[in-house]
Amino acid sequence: MEKKKVLVVEDNDLNLKLCLLALRASDATILVARNGDDAVVQVERENPDLVILDIRLPGRSGIEVAKAMRAMPTLKDVPILAVTACAMPGDKERILAAGCNYYIPKPIDTRAFPKIVHAILAGQIPPLPC
Numbered sequence: 001m002e003k004k005k006v007l008v009v010e011d012n013d014l015n016l017k018l019c020l021l022a023l024r025a026s027d028a029t030i031l032v033a034r035n036g037d038d039a040v041v042q043v044e045r046e047n048p049d050l051v052i053l054d055i056r057l058p059g060r061s062g063i064e065v066a067k068a069m070r071a072m073p074t075l076k077d078v079p080i081l082a083v084t085a086c087a088m089p090g091d092k093e094r095i096l097a098a099g100c101n102y103y104i105p106k107p108i109d110t111r112a113f114p115k116i117v118h119a120i121l122a123g124q125i126p127p128l129p130c
């Protein structure tokens, strides 16, 4: 089977480290972008199987990255897993409306996270947390 490719978009060092640790067990090739503009460049170039997307980013926000991807024919169906510390009313709706398929709150649950990633790479979107 061909290796899956996962792009992690995260500007915070600690969150990135946690995310990469949680992904260690997956057999995927991991790519990293540290800001929204680089994320857009990399999704176009790499055509990943999954994008794990922080929402608060320098430059283009995660919301803008998701919208940009959904506007591109080759990237409109690539699963996006949003990771967000936002807890304001309406944030969840805003994230899903931008085209993200799933979201998890920060700090990431390092036990649940790999299962969610695995399910999405297997073509299943698990039920959303409330």
Ligand code: MN
Binding pocket: 010, 011, 012, 054, 055, 056, 057
């Ligand atoms: Mn951030």
